[in-house]
Amino acid sequence: MTDFSDYLPYAAALVIAIPFLVLLRQFVYTYINLKNQEIKLLSVKSNSENKTHSYERMTLFLERIKPSNLVQKFDKDLAAHEFIFLTEKTINEEFEYNASQQLYLTKNSWQNIVDSKNAVIDLLHKTYESLNNNPDLTEYKTVFIMNYMNDNDYIGATIEDLRREILIIA
Known part of the structure; x- marks a missing residue:
């Protein structure tokens, strides 16, 4: 028979x-859970910041394509058709630059932005077509702004929709 007294120090230890060890395991488990929650919180915060940034960028894009802002661009010595070409090119380039923002916007908002962009480009061409004689640039710009003002303010409506959506997100 073995003497249990030899094992007594090991049993006490x-x-x-x-x-x-149980407390250490619990501490490690709690620490890992807190870190996972922190990572999730940072991920949600980052996504929210991306959405906010997207709404800001697309609002800026819409402001830039308002006819009142477009007529201030480019040299005053251009012909009307040159102004249309350069303006349309600028709008499309800026739109393509911001196209990735659709990942963070609602489908409806993105469609409204696309529709607003296309409506401005259509208005550029329709205004030129309505002025049968080759108008000078000042006349063209005046009629262009007047046509926009006489139509629905689709850019303003789109910006207002973006504003309402960002309030829901925030």
Whole structure:
């Protein structure tokens, strides 16, 4: 028979170590859970910041394509058809630059932005076609702005929709 008294120091060490190991395991488990929650929170915050940034960029795009802002661009010595070409090119380039923002916008908002862009480009061409004689640039710009003002303010409506959506997100 073996003498259990030889194992008594090991048993005492084990009795002392088990509660310590249980507490250590609980601490590590809690620490890992807190870190996972922190990562999730940072991910949600980052996504929210991306959405906010997208709404800001697309609002800026819409402001830039308002006819009142477009007529201030480019040299005053251009012909009307040159102004139309350069304006349409600028609108399309800026739109393509911002196309990735659709990932963070609602489908409806993105469609409204696309429709607003296309409506401005259509208005550029329709205004030119309505002025049968080759108009000078000042006359063209005046009629262009007047045509926009006489139509629905689709850019303003789109910006207002973006504003309402961002309030829901925030």
